[in-house]
Amino acid sequence: MASRRDDLVETALRLFYTSGFNATGIDKILAEAGVAKMTLYKHFRSKEELILAVLNRRDEQFRNWLMGEMEKASSDPRERLLAMFDALESWFRGQAFKGLGFNGCAFINASSEFGDPQHPAHRTAAEHKQRIVDYLERLCREAGAADPHELAERLALLKEGAIVTAHVRGMPEAARTAKGIAAELISAKTAPASVPSA
Amino acid sequence: MASRRDDLVETALRLFYTSGFNATGIDKILAEAGVAKMTLYKHFRSKEELILAVLNRRDEQFRNWLMGEMEKASSDPRERLLAMFDALESWFRGQAFKGLGFNGCAFINASSEFGDPQHPAHRTAAEHKQRIVDYLERLCREAGAADPHELAERLALLKEGAIVTAHVRGMPEAARTAKGIAAELISAKTAPASVPSA
DNA sequence: GCATATACAGACAGGTCTGTCTATTTGCAA
DNA sequence: TTGCAAATAGACAGACCTGTCTGTATATGC
Numbered sequence: 001m002a003s004r005r006d007d008l009v010e011t012a013l014r015l016f017y018t019s020g021f022n023a024t025g026i027d028k029i030l031a032e033a034g035v036a037k038m039t040l041y042k043h044f045r046s047k048e049e050l051i052l053a054v055l056n057r058r059d060e061q062f063r064n065w066l067m068g069e070m071e072k073a074s075s076d077p078r079e080r081l082l083a084m085f086d087a088l089e090s091w092f093r094g095q096a097f098k099g100l101g102f103n104g105c106a107f108i109n110a111s112s113e114f115g116d117p118q119h120p121a122h123r124t125a126a127e128h129k130q131r132i133v134d135y136l137e138r139l140c141r142e143a144g145a146a147d148p149h150e151l152a153e154r155l156a157l158l159k160e161g162a163i164v165t166a167h168v169r170g171m172p173e174a175a176r177t178a179k180g181i182a183a184e185l186i187s188a189k190t191a192p193a194s195v196p197s198a
Numbered sequence: 199m200a201s202r203r204d205d206l207v208e209t210a211l212r213l214f215y216t217s218g219f220n221a222t223g224i225d226k227i228l229a230e231a232g233v234a235k236m237t238l239y240k241h242f243r244s245k246e247e248l249i250l251a252v253l254n255r256r257d258e259q260f261r262n263w264l265m266g267e268m269e270k271a272s273s274d275p276r277e278r279l280l281a282m283f284d285a286l287e288s289w290f291r292g293q294a295f296k297g298l299g300f301n302g303c304a305f306i307n308a309s310s311e312f313g314d315p316q317h318p319a320h321r322t323a324a325e326h327k328q329r330i331v332d333y334l335e336r337l338c339r340e341a342g343a344a345d346p347h348e349l350a351e352r353l354a355l356l357k358e359g360a361i362v363t364a365h366v367r368g369m370p371e372a373a374r375t376a377k378g379i380a381a382e383l384i385s386a387k388t389a390p391a392s393v394p395s396a
Numbered sequence: 397g398c399a400t401a402t403a404c405a406g407a408c409a410g411g412t413c414t415g416t417c418t419a420t421t422t423g424c425a426a
Numbered sequence: 427t428t429g430c431a432a433a434t435a436g437a438c439a440g441a442c443c444t445g446t447c448t449g450t451a452t453a454t455g456c
Contacts, residue, residue, distance in 0.1 A: 038447085047443095113221070126366055164359070225412085225414090237432080240433090398456085400455085402452080405448105413440100422433070
């Protein structure tokens with residue numbers, strides 16, 4: 001069964017996210033998951049491999065959640081882009097992931113702990129961020145942006161700024177600060193959705 | 199002499215910043231600083247106290263550097279605000295602090311490793327960020343912003359976004375992305391410096 | 397019922413960590 | 427020169443870490 005493996009990854013995600021990667025020992029994960037040590041080392045060659053599995057799971061979980069929130073908010077790409085910041089705010093307030101309070105972005109945290117850009121965890125974090133920019137760029141293109149790449153980079157930067165501000169300073173309202181800027185950017189740099197009378 | 203204490207804090211800053219707080223052991227700091235263990239524990243009660251001393255030193259060092267760069271760039275508050283992003287870019291490219299490459303923001307890193315908002319290191323990080331916002335707000339007021347508080351929060355958020363993007367994705371050019379947004383905000387939300395003909 | 401794969405508990409090795417201790421040496425000042 | 431303060435080296439305790447190992451139990455397929 002892959003269920004033991006999933007239990008491990010799920011528990012490790014929670015503990016790593018809550019207490020950090022280096023500060024969380026293997027034994028604690030095993031105890032909370034109710035899994036024997038040899039089972040872990042059958043599925044993963046090392047703690048580092050477990051960390052990478054956790055980051056990959058988080059990448060999937062987080063992007064599914066974020067895209068879902070954006071897509072259920074509206075079918076207009078401009079409104080979808082703006083809805084990202086509403087989703088962020090509910091995350092900052094602990095309303096997004098069941099059982100996981102807000103402790104910043106797991107990928108920013110990973111890049112902090114594994115500062116070497118060549119470290120696999122740092123690279124995985126960079127890939128996650130790039131995937132989100134790619135998604136934003138698609139939406140910017142749909143929204144008729146003159147320079148979808150530039151606008152996507154700008155919106156992504158606002159997202160990172162909001163996450164860090166919310167986490168370091170304990171200010172979930174940073175999402176609204178970012179949304180205000182984003183709204184001005186989007187209305188200045190994109191054409192509105194085509195309307196019948198146009 | 200306070201010189202031993204300074205050696206410790208300086209060396210600890212470099213190692214903590216390069217390799218992380220939890221991942222850097224006391225013994226490594228002592229070996230590189232050439233200081234005996236008992237000397238450390240005479241000046242600091244624990245590793246945590248050393249970490250706090252390091253963060254306080256970094257706060258002073260970083261803000262002095264940043265304000266210095268901004269103030270030497272221009273005497274116009276609007277241009278000073280924009281100059282922040284040029285300073286950030288030189289930091290991202292490793293040209294700001296002698297002997298310290300760019301490894302993200304020490305305070306964001308501290309908040310990542312010490313995720314609990316009540317942790318002294320996390321609180322110190324929040325204070326550092328607040329001091330920078332306060333400085334930006336003064337400049338925004340000088341620049342004639344209608345809402346200096348809001349504009350300062352926006353510029354600070356852009357700064358955090360640039361730092362994270364530069365670090366996680368290895369993109370020092372994020373400073374220019376942020377500067378582009380900031381330029382539009384500043385010119386839209388402030389009055390230009392008074393000119394003789396006005 | 398039996399075989400095989402999987403997971404279990406728990407000991408263990410070898411290393412690292414923080415913080416304490418002792419005993420010695422250095423440097424400065426009177 | 428003598429005395430004192432401060433720093434030194436290095437051992438040590440106790441805890442924790444990762445990763446390996448042994449032997450036992452459980453569960454599923456034939």
